[in-house]
Amino acid sequence: MTAARQAPVRVGVFGLLGSGNLGNDGSLEAVLGHLRAAHPDAVVDALCGGPEVVTARYGIPATRLHWYRGEYRTASRAGAIAGKGLGKLVDVFRTAAWVRRHDVVIVPGMGVLEATLPLRPWGFPYALFLLCASGRLSGVRVGLVGVGAAPIVNRPTRALVRWSARLATYRSYRDAQSRDAMRAMGVDTARDGVCPDLAFALPTPAGPTASAPAGPPRGTVCVGVMDFHGGNDDRARAGEIHRRYLDGTTRFVRALVEDGRPVRLLTGDAVDASVVSAIREAVDSPLVTAARADSLADLMKEMAAADAVVATRYHNLVCALKVGVPTLALSYAAKSDALMAERGLGAYCHPAREVDADRLLAQFRGLEQHAAELRRTLAEHNRVAAGRLEDQFTALTTALFPAADHTHVLREAP
Incomplete structure (x- = not known):
């Protein structure tokens, strides 16, 4: 039998x-x-x-x-x-x-x-x-x-x-x-x-971004930093790129602090800690704090409590857009530009290789002037992304999990 x-x-x-x-x-x-x-x-x-x-x-x-x-x-x-x-x-x-x-x-x-x-x-x-x-x-x-x-x-x-x-x-x-x-x-x-980045399928933490604030926001700004030295083709000038990125980002953070804005520094990889330390030492203000994040969920919780986000790493951008916060990208690759454009924020990209603190600050002020409109835009984009990711996972199941092919028949001894 x-x-x-x-x-x-x-x-x-x-x-x-x-x-x-x-x-x-x-x-x-x-x-x-x-x-x-x-x-x-x-x-x-x-x-x-x-x-x-x-x-x-x-x-x-x-x-x-x-x-x-x-x-x-x-x-x-x-x-x-x-x-x-x-x-x-x-x-x-x-x-x-x-x-x-x-x-x-x-x-x-x-x-x-x-x-x-x-x-x-x-x-x-x-x-x-x-x-x-x-x-x-x-x-x-x-x-x-x-x-x-x-x-x-x-x-x-x-x-x-x-x-x-x-x-x-x-x-x-x-x-x-x-x-x-x-x-x-x-x-x-x-x-x-x-399909949208898989991180858009993660749960969204509850936070103050559910409704747009009245008037220009004056709360915390999350700044996501990166130990950035350029790309694969920039090895010859990696040191110069890093110095320009760090100097421009530090000057931007200092300008926010001088305007009375609390700044929360965020990372996306363990190697970014050195940039956080350098900025905090250079600015030397109690308004500049840093968050320890062990997951994208931790990043999203930090960002959901902020009025705006300025970020470099791609998945820092994903987290900010996922929670619907007005976001400005320090873009180091075309993927960041594409993500921002898809979410209706194409005008709010700034080159990470050539950070100009004055121009970045002007872009940031423009971002905050349109904050309420951008929150509504991001909410709609996130709704569409959720549906597209459901379709992605359905297609994945169809392609990789055909039931007839992963059925293993085990027979008992008579």
Whole structure:
């Protein structure tokens, strides 16, 4: 006599998760929320940058992304160089073995198909290629879900990113320009969708932004900072870019304080703490405080209590727009400009590479003059985004979770 039952689908999540970047972790949180709602019996684990953090925070087993622990440290000694080289070979087999244990692997959001920040081809681009190639060879579906992409000049990085995208089973992008960038790199995107950033699927904290304030706001301004040194193509002048960014942002914060405005400094990655310290030391005012944020939810709570936000990191912008606060972007990449334009704030972008404190202050004052109108605009955009994300998750389920393919029949002994 035999009996059959359906085994749970095995889902892997992959990326630089738990490594200190709140935006990456927010994308993971959004996907886990969807899996727990739509596939409550799924068995989920991660291959990621910070496995201990992911397990502690999200309650799923996790494995370290790279065999060599010093993967993202500069290797100058012979032993470190040899360790990195050996790690590349070991990771071929580690990644393939991990992928084969799953029915589906999801890369949740993140800018995995771009190089807008300094990036070496044999770091994460190589790891992503191993993932997608392993999925194709073993028949495991790999989905790049709501990811960011941008044109890439470096040839090895561009080749690895292009082949990763081609080998994936499913692709969707967080904006139209990401899809256009992949099409320009030779990827057939005819069936690829565009949806809002996955972080817009996170719960919105309750706060004073539910209704517009009467008259010009005079409360706290949240300023999201970044340890910014330019992008992948700016390495030769990274120091100069950083000095200009820090000087301009500091002068802007000082001008707000001189106007009597409380300023709350926010970060989006652990590496940004040095910028917070530098600004607080330079301005030296009790009106300048800093918040510790361990998640996008923490950032949103801070921003929901503010009258306006000025931010650099992409997911700081996402959080501010999500809670409906008038927002000005210190833009370091085209993705920030696209996000702001889509939300009706295209006029409120300022280049992070050339921060002009006087012009930034003028833009900020214009932002506050239109605060009530912008809050209404953002509320409508957020309503539309929620519907589009529901469609995204429905499409994801259809593409990656066809029931007939993840049914495993277990037979009892006679």
